[in-house]
Amino acid sequence: MKLYDLELSGNCYKVRLFASLIHLDLEIIPVNFLEGEHKAEPLLTLNPFGELPIFIDGEIILRDSQSILIYLAGKYAGEAWWPTTPHLQAEVAQWLFTAANEIQHGPCSARLVDLFNYSLDKNLALAKSTKVLTIINQHLEHREWLATKRPTIADIAVFPYIALAHEGGIDMSDYTNINRWMNSIKALDGFLAMPGI
Ligand SMILES: N[C@@H](CCC(=O)N[C@@H](CS)C(=O)NCC(=O)O)C(=O)O
Incomplete structure (x- = not known):
């Protein structure tokens, strides 16, 4: 592979x-x-x-x-990691699409501007970031993982650009549920880091 x-x-x-x-x-x-x-x-x-x-x-x-x-x-x-039960699979899938849409156009875009000089609208990216991070922080209030009772590819798809959000100038300190969730991902057996995480 x-x-x-x-x-x-x-x-x-x-x-x-x-x-x-x-x-x-x-x-x-x-x-x-x-x-x-x-x-x-x-x-x-x-x-x-x-x-x-x-x-x-x-x-x-x-x-x-x-x-x-x-x-x-x-x-x-x-x-x-990818359940076959239609309801659970759809729960996971909705976060995959959030990663490709709201996360990509929020924290990922803010980082592209700051780190790689992409000519994207930084203020728009920051506004989108606040929206999606607030929603995810609320979603994680009483949950350990995004989609099911265990980690799934939903968590893996959403994690990187949230963990890298600080490189786009985003202050993550108030998103306490997200920070707890990120620590749970970092504690998984086999976790791998990258520069910035
Ligand atoms: N939806 C795609 C997006 C891939 C993407 O945006 N890749 C970036 C690198 S992170 C890229 O290759 N961009 C091409 C470019 O900016 O020239 C995915 O999730 O893989």
């Missing part, structure tokens, strides 16, 4: 983190992001969107960190 990877990318980190948690070996292929290697062949054929991560398992080629988590959980980790 190969992962075309950028070490500082939270989306790539999701995949590295989950593989580590389920004790799966990944061949990490670092991509020269600054040189635009992901925007040129052969990577552009693997992902025409010109983005990382890109994941390959034999004949299977996947882009998008959420879809890679679904694949790895379903194929290599069984029921626990």
